[in-house]
Amino acid sequence: GRMLSSQARHQMLLKSGWIAEAVAKAAGIITFCDSYSSAREQGTDSTVTLSIGSNPPQTGEKDMIRNILQFGDIQVREIMTPRHDIVAVDASDSFSALKAKIRESNFSRIPVYKGSTDNIYGIIYVKDLIAHISEGDGFCWTALARRIKFVSENKKISDLLREFQQTKNHMAAVADEYGGISGLITMQDILEKIVGEMSDEFDDDDSARQIEKLSDGYYLCDGSVMLDDFCRELGLESIYFDEVKGDAESLAGVMLEIRGEFPGVHEKIQCRDLTLAVESFTGRRIEKISVKL
Numbered sequence: 035g036r037m038l039s040s041q042a043r044h045q046m047l048l049k050s051g052w053i054a055e056a057v058a059k060a061a062g063i064i065t066f067c068d069s070y071s072s073a074r075e076q077g078t079d080s081t082v083t084l085s086i087g088s089n090p091p092q093t094g095e096k097d098m099i100r101n102i103l104q105f106g107d108i109q110v111r112e113i114m115t116p117r118h119d120i121v122a123v124d125a126s127d128s129f130s131a132l133k134a135k136i137r138e139s140n141f142s143r144i145p146v147y148k149g150s151t152d153n154i155y156g157i158i159y160v161k162d163l164i165a166h167i168s169e170g171d172g173f174c175w176t177a178l179a180r181r182i183k184f185v186s187e188n189k190k191i192s193d194l195l196r197e198f199q200q201t202k203n204h205m206a207a208v209a210d211e212y213g214g215i216s217g218l219i220t221m222q223d224i225l226e227k228i229v230g231e232m233s234d235e236f237d238d239d240d241s242a243r244q245i246e247k248l249s250d251g252y253y254l255c256d257g258s259v260m261l262d263d264f265c266r267e268l269g270l271e272s273i274y275f276d277e278v279k280g281d282a283e284s285l286a287g288v289m290l291e292i293r294g295e296f297p298g299v300h301e302k303i304q305c306r307d308l309t310l311a312v313e314s315f316t317g318r319r320i321e322k323i324s325v326k327l
Contacts, residue, residue, distance in 0.1 A: 110194060111187035112283060113227055114208045114217035118319070119258070122147050122154065125179075128171040136160055143205055145218060146179045152215050154207045157182050184209050187216055195224050251327045254313065257286030257320035268327065278305060285310070286320035296320075 122145040123132050136144065146156045156179035166173060183206040185194060198204055204221035244256040245267045255264065261275050264285055275282075280291040289310055290296070292303055296318070303310045313322040 108191045108227065109187065110185055110189045110191055110208055110219050111217070113191065113223050114187075114219040115223070116217050116258070117151055117215055120145065120151055120218050122151055123158065124148070125155075125176050129169060129173045129175050130171055132158070132175055133163075133167075136163075143220075145182060145205070145207065146176065154182060154215050154218075156180055157205055182207050185219070187211075191219075191224050191227065194219070195221070198224070253325040253327070255285055255323050255325055257284065257289075257312075257323050259285050261285065261288065268325075274306070285323055285325075289320065289323065 121135070121139045121141060123135050125146055125148050127135075132144075142160045144158050144160075145151075145154045146158055147154045156176075158175070158179055162178045162180075163175065166175070166178075169175075183197075183201070183203050185206045185208055187208055187210055194206065198206075198221045206219050207215055208217040208219055210216040244259040245264065246254045248254055253268070260283060261279065262272060264270070265272050265274050275288055278292055279288050282288045282291050288305060289303055289312070292305060297303055297312050299313070299315070300311050307327060309326040311324045312320050313324050315321055
């Protein structure tokens with residue numbers, strides 16, 4: 035996870051304080067999940083209401099409660115960091131290369147792999163390196179790597195949250211059905227699903243960086259931008275893509291869902307009021323998408 039400053043940790047505690055109280059008074063997050071799942075089976079989930087304490091929850095707080103209630107339906111693959119976006123270090127890298135990657139990424143934990151990210155086998159904790167920071171490139175830093183947990187793509191994040199809490203291990207590699215690595219998930223990823231993005235002054239604004247406004251009603255976006263971030267940045271309803279997105283979580287995924295196959299460069303695809311077009315590929319990955327609103 036990111037190395038949060040004391041100010042950011044304070045903000046995170048303030049932000050999560052109300053939700054912690056809500057979870058406690060409702061007998062825990064798992065009880066929330068069970069109740070909501072039962073309501074969904076009966077077709078009454080839209081009428082689920084909560085009264086916590088003497089003050090009813092405000093709009094933002096209701097959103098947090100709803101996020102908690104939906105925990106039982108969310109799988110790891112929906113919120114994990116995809117494999118091609120993982121920041122990791124090769125076991126063959128020098129100690130100076132490792133330190134450079136730590137400075138560049140500002141992460142407090144970094145996965146370690148052999149040869150490719152399909153062979154992740156451990157995690158390096160920055161705190162474990164502090165006592166050895168003055169060592170040269172001959173230092174065998176891989177001896178400090180801790181074992182990493184492996185989970186399946188379809189594991190429920192409510193179950194994973196419980197396991198993270200029990201084992202005190204806050205990072206896991208996500209394996210696909212063939213045993214390959216498809217992504218990475220952390221405790222912070224799960225918590226952000228409840229309380230929203232947790233960042234500090236050292237974090238970049240990822241969504242702002244992924245969406246560039248070229249002129250009124252015209253944008254250039256990364257294909258990997260998440261639909262929630264896209265809707266928030268453009269002022270669209272969070273349910274804007276619900277009827278067309280299928281299982282897609284990103285803007286590129288929506289294009290593939292609509293088109294049924296990879297579109298050609300500059301091919302226009304209509305999605306409600308939006309006109310989408312692929313501007314560039316990196317290999318088979320949709321890199322940039324132009325959006326006309």
